[in-house]
Amino acid sequence: xxxxxxxxxxxxxxxxxxxxxxxxxxxxxxxxxxxxxxxxxxxxxxxxxxxxxxxxxxxxxxxxxxxxxxxxxxxxxxxxxxxxxxxxxxxxxxxxxxxxxxxxxxxxxxxxxxxxxxxxxxxxxxxxxxxxxxxxxxxxxxxxxxxxxxxxxxxxxxxxxxxxxxxxxxxxxxxxxxxxxxxxxxxxxxxxxxxxxxxxxxxxxxxxxxxxxxxxxxxxxxxxxxxxxxxxxxxxxxxxxxxxxxxxxxxxxxxxxxxxxxxxxxxxxxxxxxxxxxxxxxxxxxxxxxxxxxxxxxxxxxxxxxxxxxxxxxxxxxxxxxxxxxxxxxxxxxxxxxxxxxxxxxxxxxxxxxxxxxxxxxxxxxxxxxxxxxxxxxxxxxxxxxxxxxxxxxxxxxxxxxxxxxx
Amino acid sequence: xxxxxxxxxxxxxxxxxxxxxxxxxxxxxxxxxxxxxxxxxxxxxxxxxxxxxxxxxxxxxxxxxxxxxxxxxx
Numbered sequence: 001x002x003x004x005x006x007x008x009x010x011x012x013x014x015x016x017x018x019x020x021x022x023x024x025x026x027x028x029x030x031x032x033x034x035x036x037x038x039x040x041x042x043x044x045x046x047x048x049x050x051x052x053x054x055x056x057x058x059x060x061x062x063x064x065x066x067x068x069x070x071x072x073x074x075x076x077x078x079x080x081x082x083x084x085x086x087x088x089x090x091x092x093x094x095x096x097x098x099x100x101x102x103x104x105x106x107x108x109x110x111x112x113x114x115x116x117x118x119x120x121x122x123x124x125x126x127x128x129x130x131x132x133x134x135x136x137x138x139x140x141x142x143x144x145x146x147x148x149x150x151x152x153x154x155x156x157x158x159x160x161x162x163x164x165x166x167x168x169x170x171x172x173x174x175x176x177x178x179x180x181x182x183x184x185x186x187x188x189x190x191x192x193x194x195x196x197x198x199x200x201x202x203x204x205x206x207x208x209x210x211x212x213x214x215x216x217x218x219x220x221x222x223x224x225x226x227x228x229x230x231x232x233x234x235x236x237x238x239x240x241x242x243x244x245x246x247x248x249x250x251x252x253x254x255x256x257x258x259x260x261x262x263x264x265x266x267x268x269x270x271x272x273x274x275x276x277x278x279x280x281x282x283x284x285x286x287x288x289x290x291x292x293x294x295x296x297x298x299x300x301x302x303x304x305x306x307x308x309x310x311x312x313x314x315x316x317x318x319x320x321x322x323x324x325x326x327x328x329x330x331x332x333x334x335x336x337x338x339x340x341x342x343x344x345x346x347x348x349x350x351x352x353x354x355x356x357x358x359x360x361x362x363x364x365x366x367x368x369x370x371x372x373x374x375x376x377x378x379x380x381x382x383x384x385x386x387x388x389x390x391x392x393x394x395x396x397x398x399x400x401x402x403x404x405x406x407x
Numbered sequence: 408x409x410x411x412x413x414x415x416x417x418x419x420x421x422x423x424x425x426x427x428x429x430x431x432x433x434x435x436x437x438x439x440x441x442x443x444x445x446x447x448x449x450x451x452x453x454x455x456x457x458x459x460x461x462x463x464x465x466x467x468x469x470x471x472x473x474x475x476x477x478x479x480x481x
Binding site for chain 2 (some may be wrong): 064065102108111112113114115117202345349350351352353354355356357359360371
């Protein structure tokens with residue numbers, strides 16, 4: 001706490017939000033207090049606006065599935081956390097910041113690509129990508145960065161293959177995302193990177209309209225775009241958010257999950273002994289780490305009644321996924337990492353009609369990336385003390401900037 | 408409606424109008440649910456066998472959009 005940024009403002013007792021994690025593996029400590037007391041907390045976000053924070057598991061699910069929960073970034077009370085984020089979202093209108101019926105229409109263009117069945121068919125391709133990237137990592141002289149040299153390469157390769165971004169454009173895509181996702185980039189640099197990304201997608205839409213392949217951009221270009229069901233500008237935005245969301249979450253989650261397992265050798269030993277525990281372990285790691293904690297920004301278009309009180313109509317709120325996922329009412333002993341935990345109803349992918357469209361792909365990617373890594377590098381361990389790892393805490397998705405490892 | 412012959416049985420209902428295509432029901436109970444090519448929920452059966460009761464309850468609980476509902480004695 002510094003004098004210029006007090007934890008609490010004087011007159012209204014409102015908390016400054018977002019909060020930083022005291023430990024990279026656990027959502028902020030203050031969430032515990034928020035779940036107690038009234039259950040709803042008033043907070044001030046960087047724009048100076050006041051918002052409500054929802055912290056209990058039952059309340060978070062209710063607040064995200066209520067018909068009055070609006071995701072529309074054009075609403076004046078939309079509680080954007082980043083500078084310029086609201087203007088960009090209101091202009092580009094990615095479907096994660098839309099309401100029905102617009103949201104339903106766009107989401108249904110994408111959701112068939114991510115069914116349980118379709119994702120299961122992707123397993124061999126993802127195994128091949130992870131094996132190739134693990135081999136590449138392990139031929140280096142340690143220490144090497146698990147974020148840049150493994151997780152980022154895996155996640156960008158997977159999402160680009162699904163969308164149909166050619167292999168020769170992968171390095172260009174990685175350069176763009178390293179700028180747009182970095183906390184050290186200026187607003188100007190981020191805008192230039194976004195322009196580059198849209199330029200790349202624009203070119204691919206042209207190429208695939210003329211010569212379609214077996215990929216998502218081809219199907220969207222020759223389907224909804226060709227039929228006039230979506231504008232080219234909106235399509236650019238929807239492909240952009242799918243590429244970004246699809247790689248940033250896995251890129252941040254994979255190294256953090258690897259470290260979490262290394263810190264719990266008993267849990268890692270259970271997975272080595274019984275690999276059938278892996279799918280459940282991935283859900284437990286998603287719950288435990290909750291990297292997308294503050295992604296669910298909403299406005300109440302009508303009063304939303306919750307156990308902890310009502311969110312009044314017209315006000316902005318944030319449903320804290322990490323707070324919900326550490327609610328002892330839903331997850332006994334929530335601070336414990338238990339790869340065989342029976343409760344699987346976490347909200348790491350959100351809840352309601354906006355729950356992550358790529359969640360089945362995300363689960364598979366995290367599982368295969370971790371299994372491949374631990375299989376091929378049984379001696380994997382961090383190369384620096386955990387306290388020295390730089391956080392990406394200003395990013396919408398929590399993660400570590402780099403994770404030097406040895407093996 | 409619950410069949411008089413099987414009063415303990417839960418019945419499944421799926422609403423494709425509100426379905427978000429998240430696939431949670433398929434993960435929870437692959438013997439009861441599937442997704443069509445567009446990702447929307449498909450019921451593989453409407454009566455829940457006794458041994459699938461827990462899976463059916465999980466499917467309704469995990470469903471993020473309220474598309475999956477259970478009717479009958481809990």
